[in-house]
Amino acid sequence: MSRDGGITLCAAGLKAMFVTEAGFLKAVEGVDITIRKGECAALVGESGCGKSVTGLALMRLLQTPPALYTAQKILFFDGERATDLQTATEAEMLNVRGRKISMIFQDPSAALNPVMTVGRQIDEIIIRHYGLNKKEARSRTVGLLRSVGVPDPERRYFSFPHEMSGGLKQRVLIAIATACRPALMIADEPTTALDVTIQAQILRLLRDLQRENNMALLLITHDLGVVSHMADSVYVMYLGKIMEEGTTAEIIGAPLHPYTQGLIKAVPSLDDDSAVPLQQIPHNVPNPMKKPSGCSFHPRCAFCTGLCRAKMPPLIEYGGGRKVRCWRYIPDSSANGGGDD
Amino acid sequence: MNTRYVVKRILYSFLILFIVITLNFFLPRLVFEDPAEPFLRGIPDDEFMLRNAVRKEFGFDKPVWVQFLVYLKKFVTFDFGTSYIYKQPVFKVMFDRIPWSMVLSVAGMLISIVAGIVWGATASTKRGKAVDNALLNYATITTAIPSFWVALVFVMLFAFAVPIFPYRGAMTDGYSLSINKAVFFGVAAGAVALTVVLYKLLKKPLIVFVTPLAGLIAAVFAAVPASDIADIAYHAALPLIVICLGSIVSYALMVRNSMIAVVNEDYILTARAKGLDKTRVLYGHTMRNALLPMVTSIGMSLAGIFGGSVLLEKIFTWPGMGTLLLEAQNIGDFQLAQAIMFFYSFITIFANLLTDFVYHKLDPRIKAE
Numbered sequence: 001m002s003r004d005g006g007i008t009l010c011a012a013g014l015k016a017m018f019v020t021e022a023g024f025l026k027a028v029e030g031v032d033i034t035i036r037k038g039e040c041a042a043l044v045g046e047s048g049c050g051k052s053v054t055g056l057a058l059m060r061l062l063q064t065p066p067a068l069y070t071a072q073k074i075l076f077f078d079g080e081r082a083t084d085l086q087t088a089t090e091a092e093m094l095n096v097r098g099r100k101i102s103m104i105f106q107d108p109s110a111a112l113n114p115v116m117t118v119g120r121q122i123d124e125i126i127i128r129h130y131g132l133n134k135k136e137a138r139s140r141t142v143g144l145l146r147s148v149g150v151p152d153p154e155r156r157y158f159s160f161p162h163e164m165s166g167g168l169k170q171r172v173l174i175a176i177a178t179a180c181r182p183a184l185m186i187a188d189e190p191t192t193a194l195d196v197t198i199q200a201q202i203l204r205l206l207r208d209l210q211r212e213n214n215m216a217l218l219l220i221t222h223d224l225g226v227v228s229h230m231a232d233s234v235y236v237m238y239l240g241k242i243m244e245e246g247t248t249a250e251i252i253g254a255p256l257h258p259y260t261q262g263l264i265k266a267v268p269s270l271d272d273d274s275a276v277p278l279q280q281i282p283h284n285v286p287n288p289m290k291k292p293s294g295c296s297f298h299p300r301c302a303f304c305t306g307l308c309r310a311k312m313p314p315l316i317e318y319g320g321g322r323k324v325r326c327w328r329y330i331p332d333s334s335a336n337g338g339g340d341d
Numbered sequence: 342m343n344t345r346y347v348v349k350r351i352l353y354s355f356l357i358l359f360i361v362i363t364l365n366f367f368l369p370r371l372v373f374e375d376p377a378e379p380f381l382r383g384i385p386d387d388e389f390m391l392r393n394a395v396r397k398e399f400g401f402d403k404p405v406w407v408q409f410l411v412y413l414k415k416f417v418t419f420d421f422g423t424s425y426i427y428k429q430p431v432f433k434v435m436f437d438r439i440p441w442s443m444v445l446s447v448a449g450m451l452i453s454i455v456a457g458i459v460w461g462a463t464a465s466t467k468r469g470k471a472v473d474n475a476l477l478n479y480a481t482i483t484t485a486i487p488s489f490w491v492a493l494v495f496v497m498l499f500a501f502a503v504p505i506f507p508y509r510g511a512m513t514d515g516y517s518l519s520i521n522k523a524v525f526f527g528v529a530a531g532a533v534a535l536t537v538v539l540y541k542l543l544k545k546p547l548i549v550f551v552t553p554l555a556g557l558i559a560a561v562f563a564a565v566p567a568s569d570i571a572d573i574a575y576h577a578a579l580p581l582i583v584i585c586l587g588s589i590v591s592y593a594l595m596v597r598n599s600m601i602a603v604v605n606e607d608y609i610l611t612a613r614a615k616g617l618d619k620t621r622v623l624y625g626h627t628m629r630n631a632l633l634p635m636v637t638s639i640g641m642s643l644a645g646i647f648g649g650s651v652l653l654e655k656i657f658t659w660p661g662m663g664t665l666l667l668e669a670q671n672i673g674d675f676q677l678a679q680a681i682m683f684f685y686s687f688i689t690i691f692a693n694l695l696t697d698f699v700y701h702k703l704d705p706r707i708k709a710e
């Protein structure tokens with residue numbers, strides 16, 4: 001953990017919504033995220049909680065329309081300089097994307113252009129940001145392919161995506177995302193679509209590259225096993241809001257929020273006592289267009305009170321920099337509800 | 342794509358061609374009790390001598406398999422005999438008409454493809470706005486109305502009610518086309534050579550489509566006097582408008598829909614996340630994938646370039662292949678009709694073959710084994 005190196009990204013009040021035919025959908029409702037230099041922050045939560053949208057909004061990659069998004073600030077620290085990505089022009093963003101902040105996606109089979117050789121797709125980012133000619137770019141690309149563990153890179157340069165396995169394609173995407181040695185990489189479920197054995201290899205590769213380049217990593221995942229291996233700090237997200245945040249040890253070892261506790265109970269490998277049966281959080285994630293009143297988690301929560309149904313709790317400090325959004329940890333609130341349900 | 346595949350594909354095309362011409366031979370013999378009937382039309386039943394003479398002349402007195410071999414020989418030697426109407430070799434009659442069909446179809450296709458891509462691409466980026474709504478509404482209307490009806494209405498409106506355009510023919514009566522054949526074929530041959538050289542140098546498959554087309558247009562402008570071109574353009578305007586009214590929309594709709602599908606693909610997000618600007622994403626990634634289906638559709642309409650549209654040519658009395666087929670059919674010019682059918686089949690199969698090869702070059706996912 002390298003928590004001494006200062007901050008790479010600090011976003012506050014990030015909001016994103018979609019205007020769709022079905023209605024108005026608030027996907028992200030005021031998220032604050034801080035990522036330190038060289039650290040791995042994990043953003044976890046069930047499907048549909050707004051994790052991907054958060055990642056895309058940070059890079060201002062959401063299509064508007066249908067998306068609308070705002071933030072109080074998205075400060076990006078590059079050496080001594082701080083840029084507010086929220087107010088940066090599109091031209092400035094073009095120089096940030098790929099070069100300062102890069103991104104990889106869940107499904108490597110869909111994330112590469114099917115009619116272009118993988119070599120050209122890596123060349124493209126190098127030419128874009130370093131202004132090299134094709135020949136120079138190509139020798140760099142071959143080097144990059146080698147560094148991400150693609151065997152026989154000179155030949156693979158000419159391969160088309162469909163000629164590669166999922167794991168190799170994800171390596172190519174990682175090569176693209178590390179081509180310009182960005183300060184931050186946003187990895188959106190980088191291993192979800194891969195075989196279990198390949199998952200471990202890709203995670204190890206990410207971890208190694210992160211250390212080598214002293215790169216910060218925002219790891220979006222719903223897999224707490226991955227979190228405990230990779231992350232320094234964790235943000236737990238539910239229906240567009242951060243429910244709990246803290247170091248990995250705190251969140252995995254002593255979760256405060258009932259939602260986090262539920263997530264952990266549902267993971268087999270983290271349950272040291274194998275006699276305890278796995279427990280799923282009851283019910284499904286509600287439709288984000290019809291969020292429950294009060295605390296959005298209350299219909300699924302075992303500790304639900306009248307106050308929970310009426311009012312969304314604030315995200316409060318719970319000592320030592322960790323935060324939680326739950327009435328149970330707000331001292332004078334317990335008197336209001338009590339024992340109900 | 343390896344040579345074996347190419348050879349296989351070409352042989353396969355010949356097989357299809359053979360099947361088509363074989364069907365062409367046997368179908369009339371199944372339909373008519375007496376296959377000589379179309380030839381005997383108008384000859385009184387009791388004129389036995391004359392009837393037998395006609396039978397003999399066209400070989401109907403011989404056994405079917407001999408007739409079939411004689412028929413096949415025509416295709417192998419490319420000798421379809423003499424046209425009954427024109428008293429000229431069938432191929433000469435046909436090749437006099439092909440350029441006229443091409444005037445309409447090449448110009449129509451070029452205008453529709455370019456306008457279709459521009460309109461479709463714009464509509465896809467401005468969904469729900471005026472350009473997009475106009476396209477969708479307009480597409481609903483044009484698919485509901487057959488183009489020959491539009492053609493009739495346009496002739497009535499713009500050639501008779503308000504006579505802006507001529508109602509018939511490809512040139513003003515009394516004019517005839519003067520074409521410098523040496524120049525024409527010189528430039529055309531140059532274009533073919535250029536295509537080969539450019540393809541070898543640049544390896545861009547679209548060259549196979551674009552360069553010959555540009556060469557053809559250059560050849561026309563080099564070999565035909567400007568006054569003739571102006572006269573033809575004036576006569577072609579109305580039929581062209583009718584052609585484009587229908588086909589612009591269909592191209593535009595196709596481009597729009599595939600653009601919308603492609604824009605939501607993850608690889609477009611990857612491209613944007615690299616920091617590529619809008620133009621690069623559009624041309625380098627979106628268009629390349631979105632226009633793939635266009636290749637097939639353009640390839641399909643290649644056959645129409647030479648073949649023309651029978652109905653439209655008929656309505657505008659345009660002297661192309663379509664009207665020629667009708668003449669041959671109505672008057673019973675058997676030799677001519679047979680050659681035209683062969684030509685249509687040949688061009689269709691060849692166009693499919695070409696499209697297939699270009700598509701293979703453009704889309705690496707299609708494995709050629």
Ligand SMILES: Nc1ncnc2c1ncn2[C@@H]1O[C@H](COP(=O)(O)OP(=O)(O)OP(=O)(O)O)[C@@H](O)[C@H]1O
Binds near residue numbers: 025046049
């Ligand atoms: N382009 C879009 N248009 C409309 N709604 C969208 C769009 N993108 C995302 N959403 C909605 O926003 C909400 C959050 O989606 P998001 O993709 O961020 O979830 P996620 O946490 O990444 O889930 P997953 O684990 O399935 O990837 C979802 O309800 C989703 O339906």
Ligand SMILES: [Mg+2]
Binds near residue numbers: 051052
């Ligand atoms: Mg997601």
